[in-house]
Amino acid sequence: MDELNDELATAAWRKATKSASNDGNCIEVAPLSGGRVGIRDTEAPEKAPFVVSTGVWDAFIDGAKKGEFDF
Template identity: 35%
Template sequence: MDMTGAQWRKSSKSGGNGGNCVEVADNLAGVVLVRDTKNRDGGTLAFEPAAWRSFVGFAKTQH
């Protein structure tokens, strides 16, 4: 997968203490990329935008 041009941003729920964080790149057409902030070369998950929106919507309802 060509990730050229991916603009990564840290999750808004990530703390500043170096804990468990993810980064998301949602600026590419047709795909949302997710990776571990502590292991950026460890792999990247790819989601269809609709699936990512569904996941985020569900996650927001969980406490």
């Protein structure tokens, strides 16, 4: 677990370029070792991020593009 925490602390976090029009309410993602992706709240980077497999991340992105999460 310490290795993951070290990796998360130095990860290359990024957010969508379109998030600027959303008052900063967005998430940041970072590629991690072992085929994982870190996900955190931009407004609370001190909180523990979610860590998912790239397969889970890819499925989420695919669903978002298809409108599966639209209200």
